[in-house]
Amino acid sequence: MSTLNPTLDHADHADHGDHSHGHDHAHKQSFISQYVFSTDHKMIGKQFLITTMLMMMVGGALALAVRWQLARPWERMPIFGDMVFGADGGQISPDAYTMLFTMHATVMIFLVIIPVLAGAFGNFLIPLQIGADDMAFPTLNMLSYWFMWPAIFLFGASFFMYGGGPASGWTSYPLLSLLREAAPGSGDAQTLWLLGLTFVGVSSMMGSVNYMTTIINMRAPGMTLFRMPLTIWSMFITAILQAFALPVLTAAGFMMVSDRMLGTCFFVPSGIVVNNAPPTVGGGQTLLWQHLFWFYSHPAVYIMLLPAMGMVSDMLACMCRKPVFGYKPMVYSMAAIAGLGFIVWGHHMFISGMNPALGMTFMVSTIMIALPSAIKTFNWIGTIWGGRVQFNSVMLYCTAFVSMFVIGGLSGIFMAAVPVDIYIHDTYFIVAHFHYVIFGATLFGVFGAIQFWFPKMYGRMMNETVGKIHFLLTFIGFNCTFYPMHMLGIAGMPRRYADPYHFPYLEHLLPLNQFMTAAAFLMGFAQFLLLGNFFYSMYFGPKCGRNPWGANGLEWTAPSPPGHGNFDVLPVVYHGPYEYGSPVSGDKDFLMQTEYVPLAQRVAAEEHH
Amino acid sequence: MHWWFPGDGNAYSTLGGKIDDLFYLILVIVSVTFVGTSAALGYALWRGASIKPEEKVWFSHGSHSLEVIWTIVPSAVLLFIALYQLDVWAEYRMKGFAKEKDGSPKQITVVAEVTARQFEWRIRYPANGKPLKPTPQPDDIYSVNELHVPTGGLVSITLRTDDVQHAFFVPMLRVKQDAVPGKMIPVWFDATMPRDYEMLCAELCGWGHYKMKAKLVAQSADDFEAWKNKASAEQFDDGYRKPAE
Numbered sequence: 137m138s139t140l141n142p143t144l145d146h147a148d149h150a151d152h153g154d155h156s157h158g159h160d161h162a163h164k165q166s167f168i169s170q171y172v173f174s175t176d177h178k179m180i181g182k183q184f185l186i187t188t189m190l191m192m193m194v195g196g197a198l199a200l201a202v203r204w205q206l207a208r209p210w211e212r213m214p215i216f217g218d219m220v221f222g223a224d225g226g227q228i229s230p231d232a233y234t235m236l237f238t239m240h241a242t243v244m245i246f247l248v249i250i251p252v253l254a255g256a257f258g259n260f261l262i263p264l265q266i267g268a269d270d271m272a273f274p275t276l277n278m279l280s281y282w283f284m285w286p287a288i289f290l291f292g293a294s295f296f297m298y299g300g301g302p303a304s305g306w307t308s309y310p311l312l313s314l315l316r317e318a319a320p321g322s323g324d325a326q327t328l329w330l331l332g333l334t335f336v337g338v339s340s341m342m343g344s345v346n347y348m349t350t351i352i353n354m355r356a357p358g359m360t361l362f363r364m365p366l367t368i369w370s371m372f373i374t375a376i377l378q379a380f381a382l383p384v385l386t387a388a389g390f391m392m393v394s395d396r397m398l399g400t401c402f403f404v405p406s407g408i409v410v411n412n413a414p415p416t417v418g419g420g421q422t423l424l425w426q427h428l429f430w431f432y433s434h435p436a437v438y439i440m441l442l443p444a445m446g447m448v449s450d451m452l453a454c455m456c457r458k459p460v461f462g463y464k465p466m467v468y469s470m471a472a473i474a475g476l477g478f479i480v481w482g483h484h485m486f487i488s489g490m491n492p493a494l495g496m497t498f499m500v501s502t503i504m505i506a507l508p509s510a511i512k513t514f515n516w517i518g519t520i521w522g523g524r525v526q527f528n529s530v531m532l533y534c535t536a537f538v539s540m541f542v543i544g545g546l547s548g549i550f551m552a553a554v555p556v557d558i559y560i561h562d563t564y565f566i567v568a569h570f571h572y573v574i575f576g577a578t579l580f581g582v583f584g585a586i587q588f589w590f591p592k593m594y595g596r597m598m599n600e601t602v603g604k605i606h607f608l609l610t611f612i613g614f615n616c617t618f619y620p621m622h623m624l625g626i627a628g629m630p631r632r633y634a635d636p637y638h639f640p641y642l643e644h645l646l647p648l649n650q651f652m653t654a655a656a657f658l659m660g661f662a663q664f665l666l667l668g669n670f671f672y673s674m675y676f677g678p679k680c681g682r683n684p685w686g687a688n689g690l691e692w693t694a695p696s697p698p699g700h701g702n703f704d705v706l707p708v709v710y711h712g713p714y715e716y717g718s719p720v721s722g723d724k725d726f727l728m729q730t731e732y733v734p735l736a737q738r739v740a741a742e743e744h745h
Numbered sequence: 746m747h748w749w750f751p752g753d754g755n756a757y758s759t760l761g762g763k764i765d766d767l768f769y770l771i772l773v774i775v776s777v778t779f780v781g782t783s784a785a786l787g788y789a790l791w792r793g794a795s796i797k798p799e800e801k802v803w804f805s806h807g808s809h810s811l812e813v814i815w816t817i818v819p820s821a822v823l824l825f826i827a828l829y830q831l832d833v834w835a836e837y838r839m840k841g842f843a844k845e846k847d848g849s850p851k852q853i854t855v856v857a858e859v860t861a862r863q864f865e866w867r868i869r870y871p872a873n874g875k876p877l878k879p880t881p882q883p884d885d886i887y888s889v890n891e892l893h894v895p896t897g898g899l900v901s902i903t904l905r906t907d908d909v910q911h912a913f914f915v916p917m918l919r920v921k922q923d924a925v926p927g928k929m930i931p932v933w934f935d936a937t938m939p940r941d942y943e944m945l946c947a948e949l950c951g952w953g954h955y956k957m958k959a960k961l962v963a964q965s966a967d968d969f970e971a972w973k974n975k976a977s978a979e980q981f982d983d984g985y986r987k988p989a990e
Binding site: 406408423456500510513525527543630631635 | 804808914919925951
């Protein structure tokens with residue numbers, strides 16, 4: 137179905153006579169083309185969402201295994217340990233431990249957070265919120281989903297290679313990741329990991345190109361750039377970030393694959409002897425990988441955050457029944473985060489041995505990136521201020537997003553300051569920090585977004601009580617797991633240690649770690665509530681109309697769920713997206729973007745004000 | 746229940762003390778910010794929840810002057826934090842390369858070459874009274890997983906790795922530096938008190954990353970010299986003694 141020119145579509149229906157009234161079931165689709173190889177952005181979004189939710193459980197299981205080892209080092213792990221590490225008596229061996237945290241990060245970052253934001257919600261929301269009937273390139277869109285699967289298979293298959301899964305961290309610093317002799321997991325597993333990463337990259341890139349084109353070209357009449365919801369702005373900025381940053385990672389990945397398989401030496405210095413293997417011939421630089429990797433992966437941190445910021449802005453305005461405070465500053469600060477995001481990658485490398493003078497410039501740019509984040513936070517509080525707060529689960533998730541983001545942002549300042557970073561670099565402080573941002577902020581935003589847009593996806597509401605219980609358990613579990621990590625970091629406990637209690641000065645941290653592990657298990661099992669609620673509500677939730685939340689966006693003018701082609705009436709946009717509680721909205725407290733208010737009425741309201 | 750800096754909470758190096766001061770400075774600033782924003786958020790939520798049905802929401806799209814205030818104030822604070830840190834960093838990583846005011850090169854004694862490998866630390870000292878050469882000398886002294894340094898003044902080690910990346914980390918001294926394949930990196934620090942410090946690896950280096958346990962032994966200059974003599978004597982002792990006459 138052509139999407140660039142909706143009138144063609146109408147002409148098509150006219151030819152078939154009586155079909156013209158029903159956009160949604162205009163073409164009868166086979167099961168395969170409707171549910172599997174679908175080119176409908178909504179179906180692709182749902183495919184992404186369900187895939188990422190299942191992957192979240194996989195990544196969570198890996199994390200719980202890591203936590204088990206930290207709470208009960210070298211003890212038999214019931215069930216999971218017996219199944220996976222049966223040969224070792226159910227205990228996690230140190231090399232298995234390195235594989236567990238490597239794959240936890242890999243799954244969570246590349247198969248959960250990035251695809252759930254851009255893939256699931258980007259896909260689902262962009263055409264609906266800008267009033268388009270689909271993406272600009274529907275087939276490319278379908279491919280972007282299906283390119284995830286080779287990645288999932290490659291990551292999965294890497295566990296079954298000789299020596300086990302990749303074990304050099306999600307950052308895969310050479311030479312550990314590069315020389316086969318360096319670690320058991322640096323054999324074929326690492327090659328598969330790199331190829332999997334490339335597939336994820338291709339998938340993201342196809343999405344990114346599609347989103348940019350769609351947002352630029354396919355907005356409904358009246359949808360000017362500054363009438364776009366902040367979700368769309370965030371997706372737009374994220375797509376630009378991805379388009380510019382991703383090629384660097386892909387290139388670096390290919391360089392590493394060629395170092396491993398073709399004998400080039402981009403990252404290999406000469407004369408290195410690993411595990412009594414022959415010396416390397418070399419001539420390369422290991423630091424080059426770190427630069428290339430972080431040149432992508434730092435902007436990727438914002439790819440993992442900005443869309444959630446946009447969605448939370450939308451949800452907060454709706455749940456507080458008042459406009460977003462400072463719409464344009466919100467847009468500009470997102471743009472500033474994206475721009476500055478390209479010149480801060482060196483803060484991952486303060487003590488890596490790069491030129492120390494660079495530490496100074498990277499510190500200043502990194503600390504200054506806190507500014508747009510602060511502006512956004514103040515504007516969110518301004519949005520809540522003086523509103524009519526609806527304390528439903530969506531609002532709870534959004535509140536958690538804001539306050540967890542405050543903690544995550546502030547703890548970032550410690551690490552941005554180079555001298556302090558000397559001490560806390562590669563300790564649990566950093567682990568606390570990025571979990572506060574990626575889990576505390578992004579994932580809570582995503583949980584809210586699932587609850588908020590679920591009615592539009594399936595035409596049914598999710599259960600509110602279960603949502604609140606899920607929120608409460610996750611929130612408590614999250615804070616009890618990750619807040620103490622700040623303390624571990626200050627106590628000097630390094631990351632990625634299979635057994636930190638091996639060191640006398642860390643021995644006393646065992647009880648605290650056991651408490652954190654208990655909290656982590658609580659949090660992990662709470663996610664079954666989300667899954668249960670999601671799949672139950674899909675079939676048995678109460679049905680809802682087009683606009684159950686009383687929201688303003690274009691997506692709420694479409695039927696729930698929207699049919700193929702989205703809108704039964706071509707939307708025309710007259711307002712910005714956040715006219716909640718507007719004096720011209722009459723007896724309701726929202727004013728949909730498509731609702732035309734005659735000039736006389738607007739003038740009257742103005743005078744009355 | 747000691748969930749703070751290791752040991753008694755003090756840093757045992759001059760620079761470490763400064764790092765801790767900066768840490769506490771940031772801690773104060775972020776705590777104030779956290780309490781302030783959380784209070785504002787809490788108040789806004791409480792007011793939003795207790796709003797009466799007939800009351801209208803505050804229909805506002807934002808305030809230019811508020812935006813200006815909360816752009817300028819944080820940027821001033823952030824810029825202050827950033828600039829205030831520069832000097833300590835320069836002292837840790839850069840000033841050792843600079844010349845003294847009178848143009849002579851800095852006098853930081855290079856005590857040892859520390860080479861990390863999977864999964865131990867190998868340390869090479871020059872013989873007493875000799876400078877450390879980049880290549881091993883016949884009279885060099887070697888130790889494994891035990892780095893001896895003199896107290897009372899800056900010392901320098903040359904950090905290397907034989908295989909993959911490692912990081913030299915002495916928590917009590919607040920010193921950390923990655924060891925990079927193919928590079929020799931000077932690390933300066935001082936130890937203010939003669940005692941043993943724990944020393945470990947802080948960069949993932951393989952399955953045994955957690956077991957690169959070592960200690961740094963800080964001794965007075967005399968003890969250090971005496972230890973070197975003793976270690977040298979032990980190392981070069983071949984067990985041969987002249988038969989008793």
